[in-house]
Structures are given as structure tokens and as C-alpha cells.
Amino acid sequence: MAKRNANTKDLFASLSGIPRYSYKDIQKATKNFTTVLGQGSFGPVYKAAMPTGELVAVKVLSSNSSQGEKEFQTEVLLLSRLHHRNLVNLVGYCIDKSQRMLIYEFMTNGNLANFLYSDSPRILSWEERLQIASDVSHGIEYLHEGAIPPVIHRDLKSANILLDKSMRAKVADFGLSKEETFDDRKSGLKGTYGYMDPDYMSTNQFTKKSDIYSFGIILFELITAINPQQGLLDYINLAVIGEDGKADWEEILDKKLVGRSNPEEVRLLADIAYKCLHKTPRKRPSIADLTLSISSIRHRRLINSDTLPSSRSDDASGILGRIESQQVELSNMTSLRSYMLPQA
Incomplete structure (x- = not known):
């Protein structure tokens, strides 16, 4: 697990422009993960309100998923360089011990x-x-x-x-x-x-x-x-x-x-x-x-x-x-x- 954390931190060290949040930040923003928006292959998705008042969707990676770890890395690395009005915007991520989360703009009308x-x-x-x-x-x-x-x-x-x-x-x-x-x-x-x-x-x-x-x-x-x-x-x-x-x-x-x-x-x-x-x-x-x-x-x-x-x-x-x-x-x-x- 320590090796996984070190490798992932190295991977994202060069990323710029995407804020990184702690687990406690996200826990507070989601009111302790109470509002579930959906469930995907990656893991559950929660509604959250950031300190700025911005509504976001937080996708949580299942901690025991090695495939999910690859998908997490792919998504952050790609969305850090892909910007278009018809792509969902990644506004933050969390790497905190074993926790992996992706934070997106909130899409009011779902899928x-x-x-x-x-x-x-x-x-x-x-x-x-x-x-x-x-x-x-x-x-x-x-x-x-x-x-x-x-x-x-x-x-x-x-x-x-x-x-x-x-x-x-x-x-x-x-x-x-x-x-x-x-x-x-x-x-x-x-x-x-x-x-x-x-x-x-x-x-x-x-x-x-x-x-x-x-x-x-x-x-x-x-x-x-x-x-x-x-x-x-x-x-x-x-x-x-x-x-x-x-x-x-x-x-x-x-x-x-x-x-x-x-x-x-x-x-x-x-x-x-x-x-x-x-x-x-x-x-x-x-x-x-x-x-x-x-x-x-x-x-x-x-x-x-x-x-x-x-x-x-x-x-x-x-x-x-x-x-x-x-x-x-x-x-x-x-x-x-x-x-x-x-x-x-």
C-alpha cells in the first residue's frame, strides 16, 4: 500500500491547475458522505458543497480495486489537459492514504x-x-x-x-x-x-x-x-x-x-x-x-x-x-x- 501511495503521488506531482483536497475536506463537503447521486463501476458518487459554495460531484474509488486505481490515474491525467465545453470538468481530486476521489462540476439534471x-x-x-x-x-x-x-x-x-x-x-x-x-x-x-x-x-x-x-x-x-x-x-x-x-x-x-x-x-x-x-x-x-x-x-x-x-x-x-x-x-x-x- 505504501508503494502504491508513493507511486501515485509521484505521478501527480507534475499536475498543475487541478486542486488537491484532503479526505477531511471532502468528508466535510459531503456531510460525511450522506447524499448519494449514483453508483458506478468505479465506486459511489456523492453530492458535495465546497467552501466556496460550489456544488460538485465526488466519485469515490473503491479502496480494494486495482483496476479502479488505473482508471483513477487515467481520468486525472487526461482531464488535466482536456478542456472543452462538452466534456465534464474535473475541479479537484483527493489522494489521502488509501483514499482516492475525483471531484467534478455538478451536473444538475443527471445523466x-x-x-x-x-x-x-x-x-x-x-x-x-x-x-x-x-x-x-x-x-x-x-x-x-x-x-x-x-x-x-x-x-x-x-x-x-x-x-x-x-x-x-x-x-x-x-x-x-x-x-x-x-x-x-x-x-x-x-x-x-x-x-x-x-x-x-x-x-x-x-x-x-x-x-x-x-x-x-x-x-x-x-x-x-x-x-x-x-x-x-x-x-x-x-x-x-x-x-x-x-x-x-x-x-x-x-x-x-x-x-x-x-x-x-x-x-x-x-x-x-x-x-x-x-x-x-x-x-x-x-x-x-x-x-x-x-x-x-x-x-x-x-x-x-x-x-x-x-x-x-x-x-x-x-x-x-x-x-x-x-x-x-x-x-x-x-x-x-x-x-x-x-x-x-
Whole structure:
């Protein structure tokens, strides 16, 4: 343990600009760790009020986790040099005996996954979802194209997209991130089921295009509010099987958006998202191209005053009923397909 402490202190000795706090400082700020915001693979996250009055989130590393120690070091070292309005800001850290903590700006509205999958009465509007897509793409673009050397996130998912008081999105959780290298060294599979690039899972090589795949999944979450761990890909694949060869994204649109979104914008964003999932990584778009494409959808809104469908509410109700019946049918088809698969 003494060796671990010495090595870590040496590691952070050269860091500048990020305040270091004692365990007692954090204990006081969190009121003895009483307000839990969440629980991640790294450890619990607490709400805290610093002496300045600033609200922060404190992520505590489980003391018996050697993997967590690596993630802690990665996150502090990366975030000490990465600064962008669409990345969560690291405002401090704690190394005190066996204690390891990361201190972030407080994001008032929590994470995107909670908004999409909780029973909260608050509905994300289509405008907000487009803005979130744009914010996330800008954050990733900074990592891939603006950082020197470039950084691959490796764990992009809706739970790692945090929302501030104005519902603007920031990318968080850089514990698994890596600076881009151009050698053939491989590391163990890391990431989150449902968001992991199939090519990465088969080759064990993670590239920028693996991040693009994960971003495509997040875009489809915004469109459908279907959890990637609960059959999202099945719904996507069924939606693209059409008699005319064209995808019918309306079939899997989040029913909360029916009558409250622009069908053409939904189609454009879904087409963009689908390109991100191309089975051949090199055929997926770059993040710069994605940012431009999403910006063009938002620009389209500005030049069209008619952003909402012109149909009346009774028409919207009819569409809603049709989508609900289609989704039941899709669910049945998915179950049937699973049943027909040969057993191992």
C-alpha cells in the first residue's frame, strides 16, 4: 500500500491547475458522505458543497480495486489537459492514504439514461434531443480531432452523458479512455454491453471508429428510447427491412415524440445513426462529418418556421396507436426469431 501511495503521488506531482483536497475536506463537503447521486463501476458518487459554495460531484474509488486505481490515474491525467465545453470538468481530486476521489462540476439534471428510461414525468423534447446529439458530437470531435494526441473514449453510453441545468450535454467518465496509438498492442475487452463495437469484440482492437459505433447507439437511444441492453439492435434491424429497401424509422420512434417531432428530421438523424453502425469500421463516418450532418439538421430547423407536423391531434393519436401495434408486432417477431435460433 505504501508503494502504491508513493507511486501515485509521484505521478501527480507534475499536475498543475487541478486542486488537491484532503479526505477531511471532502468528508466535510459531503456531510460525511450522506447524499448519494449514483453508483458506478468505479465506486459511489456523492453530492458535495465546497467552501466556496460550489456544488460538485465526488466519485469515490473503491479502496480494494486495482483496476479502479488505473482508471483513477487515467481520468486525472487526461482531464488535466482536456478542456472543452462538452466534456465534464474535473475541479479537484483527493489522494489521502488509501483514499482516492475525483471531484467534478455538478451536473444538475443527471445523466441521459435516467431521462430516457426512468418513470420521470419530464419528457425530453425533440429539440432537446437534437441539441444533446449536437453537444455529444462536439465533445467527441474534440477528443478525436482537437486533443493532442487524440483520445478514444472507449465507454460512450447514455449513462455517461451528463446534463446541466440548461439541458446541455457533456461527455463524462474517462476511466477507460486511451490516447490513440498506432501499434498492434491489445488490451482486454472493456466497455459496456450494448454499446461495444462488434468489430472490437472480434479483433480486440479499439479505434476512433469504435467510438463512432457507440455514438450511433446513443443517437438511436435519443430517437427510440429503447435500451441497447433490451433489444435496440433487433428493432433497428427490423425497421430497415422494408419492401422498398428503405428504413421505416417511424416504426421505432419513441411514442412520446409522436406529434411532437418533425418526421423528416427524425429520418435524417436515424440515417446518420445507422451509418455509424456499419459493420465495416472504415465505412463509418468520421466524427467531424457527423457533427456537420447534425448541425445541418439543426440549421434546417432555423430556416423552416414549420418545425412541428401540421396534422391535428386526432391524427397524432391514430399514428400513436399504429406505432404501438407495430412495436408489439416487432417484439413478437424478435421473440420468434430468438426461439427459432439453433440452441448451443
